[in-house]
Amino acid sequence: MSETAGGKHRQRSYVSALQVAERAGVSRSAVSRTFTEGASVSAATRKRVIEAAEALGYHVNHLARGLIQDRSNIVSLVATDLNTPYQAGLIHALTSRLQRAGKVAMVINTSGQTQSVEKALRQTLEYRADATVVLSGQPPGSLIQTCLTNGQHVIMLNRDDAVPGPDRLMVTNRAAAREAFLHLQAAGCRQIALVASEVGTASVVAREEAFVAAAAEAGTTVQVAHFGPTTYASGRALGRQMLARPQRPDGVFCVTDLLACGFMDAARSEFGLSIPDDLCVIGFDDIEQAGWSSFDLTTFRQPIDQIAARIISLLDEPPPPGTQREPIAFPAELIWRRSVRGTRR
Amino acid sequence: MSETAGGKHRQRSYVSALQVAERAGVSRSAVSRTFTEGASVSAATRKRVIEAAEALGYHVNHLARGLIQDRSNIVSLVATDLNTPYQAGLIHALTSRLQRAGKVAMVINTSGQTQSVEKALRQTLEYRADATVVLSGQPPGSLIQTCLTNGQHVIMLNRDDAVPGPDRLMVTNRAAAREAFLHLQAAGCRQIALVASEVGTASVVAREEAFVAAAAEAGTTVQVAHFGPTTYASGRALGRQMLARPQRPDGVFCVTDLLACGFMDAARSEFGLSIPDDLCVIGFDDIEQAGWSSFDLTTFRQPIDQIAARIISLLDEPPPPGTQREPIAFPAELIWRRSVRGTRR
């Protein structure tokens, strides 16, 4: 049992299938088959193998397994600003569902400088991830293309890059934005405004466009303001700036809850306004804080759990080689709270 | 160049080093050496290899590389409640630093049922992660032990399990908790209380113990309340319950900012109390929301960036085989805002 292979002290820490085979008195193939689903092993040898494996603390080496089979069971999650409530919620939902499905999540944070992003994205390829899920950020289209040509399953959430190939999921941004306008109007707001960041994410742009279009259809115009990244601080800065205008907004649609929270805080702490009496606010995402009583924000919910579930199920439906699948749409439900006057319709 | 291997359509999607070698007119070893740091290749062949590699879209297969070398460059991050601001902040800081260091993060979410957690933890071993970083959650000690005996570098944050071996980092919970008590006392609070969840995390327990001890040393006692998980909702429920007591607390230390936010919201929206006039609140963690003007919460900051940086640097300092290293302590700095009467000392 203890064979000192040579002079070099053999520090190899992990147990290999060969060692298990020797201990169980079977061939290495038998060990391999024991841990391969659907392989042919008798109950007797399987039992002996498993006992030996447990005694030795054996764990199949997925690196080696992934080398042979064409699947590594690694799914890479690409996102920016993981510390944001919305992104964090997505990562949470996805990681927990992924591991329930026996897969493993590799998280790529694209918040850093572009160079590091490319490097990270490349890791996805280097580790032969089965799929890449893009949740946010602006990974260069060329890299996405590389993922595709290497046979990866690419899934994109709420972004409509022109590259054909990826599966796409999106929430009904446009319909929601129209609805937001109508509600603000119905609440009697006279100076309606749109609050957005300077980041041109697909979904944010869609919300803005649809909101402005809805106003135009209603024969009105709305104030539009952009500032900085999509954060609480930006919302706050926008509030400070916009609420000081002569034509002070009394109804705003913030393209993100985080912006809305900042805007509300500016309204209350810097202008002493009361919500919804002096100012109605509608957000988007329904992050946890929107439900906190300090905000009680009426907002559109992104059905994170459903989205995550669908992404997981997509992983089992490899995309047909040549064709492009239609985007999958999820309705963004309006969660009616107290930041808008009046009651639900 | 185009040799159809046989009848089977060769759908293999990734480019291998062999293909690059053929195209560059060199041996496969040359390709390997080109992408291996410190290997001996002439500038000329390196150039030809790199050109061929780019033309073909070659990416080194890290699964295969990890098979040979004893490092996979994978670091697994184990955490619960990733959607929590504090955890999300940690994951954010760690993933971005990891990829800057050329490593890759595998995220294991231990929020699900124990069974799935064990499965996930096992993945860490199956993918031969170089290190496992435990940020939260209660992974079974036996699995941690398995990680250790297989030569993994285990790093634990803010938890003092009895298992020897892992590197440990922690913030100065006890000193902070004492400080919290003294500040509440200095602010003139007469009915001081401790608000905690029912989850017995090491750091939460330490904060509670030290707070109670500080009160005892001062010849007083404090009310102590526990409820549910460590969430906003629990804080809110505790607020609703405790503030209705005949001896209503006028100064509370919440072991977590999330609890504090919930408690504050209960105080204001359900009891009409004003903070800090009627009630002083101190939290812990300094999550982003603590700085929002709706809360303006005086709290202890966990130096997330420093912690993350230290964890990354630890990865390059493999632990000495037999010995146990001393825990690394980080001071939790008090961030003075407006939820406590008076000014900084």
Next chain:
DNA sequence: TCCAGCATTGCACCCGCGTGCAAATCTGTC
């Protein structure tokens, strides 16, 4: 008892790549 039919098993090869070793090439000096 004999033999067809099926479940198991072991052998050998391969996945993609790093690396020791020896052969081949290059460099510089006399």
Next chain:
DNA sequence: GACAGATTTGCACGCGGGTGCAATGCTGGA
């Protein structure tokens, strides 16, 4: 031009494990 030494290169092996193929063992029916 010759030759010792330094690079560079290719060959071959092995990392750990899946799997086709043929050999083996087992079952059951005639």
